[in-house]
Amino acid sequence: MHILLSNDDGFRAAGIQELAQAMLAFGQVTIVAPDGPRSGFSGAITTTQPLRLKHRTTEGNLAVYSCEGTPVDCVKLALNTLFVDQRPDLIISGINHGSNEGICVSYSGTLGAAREGCIYGIPSLAVSLDDTAWHPDFSDSIDYTIRVVKMMLEKPLPWQTMLSLNVPKTKPKGLKVCPMTVGRFVEEFVHSEDGKGKRIHWLTGRQDPAEDTKQADWHYLKDSWATLTPLQLDCTNYQWLEELEALAQRSA
Numbered sequence: 471m472h473i474l475l476s477n478d479d480g481f482r483a484a485g486i487q488e489l490a491q492a493m494l495a496f497g498q499v500t501i502v503a504p505d506g507p508r509s510g511f512s513g514a515i516t517t518t519q520p521l522r523l524k525h526r527t528t529e530g531n532l533a534v535y536s537c538e539g540t541p542v543d544c545v546k547l548a549l550n551t552l553f554v555d556q557r558p559d560l561i562i563s564g565i566n567h568g569s570n571e572g573i574c575v576s577y578s579g580t581l582g583a584a585r586e587g588c589i590y591g592i593p594s595l596a597v598s599l600d601d602t603a604w605h606p607d608f609s610d611s612i613d614y615t616i617r618v619v620k621m622m623l624e625k626p627l628p629w630q631t632m633l634s635l636n637v638p639k640t641k642p643k644g645l646k647v648c649p650m651t652v653g654r655f656v657e658e659f660v661h662s663e664d665g666k667g668k669r670i671h672w673l674t675g676r677q678d679p680a681e682d683t684k685q686a687d688w689h690y691l692k693d694s695w696a697t698l699t700p701l702q703l704d705c706t707n708y709q710w711l712e713e714l715e716a717l718a719q720r721s722a
Contacts, residue, residue, distance in 0.1 A: 473500070474549075474587070477583065480506045502536075502552065516540060522537070562584070565598065569599070571634075571651060587632070634650070647700075653683065657676060659671045
């Protein structure tokens with residue numbers, strides 16, 4: 471196998487470095503990741519300046535590259551330069567320093583990189599650990615990632631589908647396959663002043679899950695379960711499609 475790794479924490483981050491070593495058991499590994507932290511970049515792409523792909527090192531079956539752009543830029547650039555003739559067999563984004571459950575799916579650069587692989591039709595997985603320390607214990611995250619990779623090799627993912635794995639900071643009770651939690655962030659800003667007395671706003675906040683999503687990833691992760699969620703590219707609300715069409719016809 472040839473596995474492409476990316477992330478939103480940067481190519482030097484402990485999560486992607488430890489994951490790369492573990493994935494060498496499956497074959498060749500190439501890291502193409504941002505040259506620095508890009509958390510919260512979601513599906514952002516760079517359109518106003520050129521991108522540079524810098525080769526950092528190659529040791530045995532592990533090659534490491536950095537990119538000045540976003541996580542999505544990294545995957546796009548890798549697939550259009552390093553993997554033009556032969557696509558990678560698998561794309562993994564992570565291991566992220568911090569969880570990406572619930573509505574974080576919409577904001578996460580980790581998920582953005584995996585989603586880009588899914589757009590290209592390549593089996594893709596996002597992995598996140600609910601620990602924001604620079605050097606947390608990734609052993610459980612790696613164990614569960616290996617388990618999920620073996621699942622992906624045994625059964626191909628459906629078309630337009632990717633996987634998101636979240637691992638708790640504490641010892642996982644096991645693996646829960648579940649939907650993502652629907653909710654929103656609350657208490658999103660801390661308001662303060664800069665040195666000149668001008669008003670500034672620091673983004674912060676916490677997730678507030680909807681009441682009807684208790685059997686979903688946010689709740690399970692808080693209860694020390696590792697969660698695995700299949701996500702799809704098609705965001706269409708098919709249940710309302712027919713009613714919306716009828717409404718459009720009446721308004722014509």
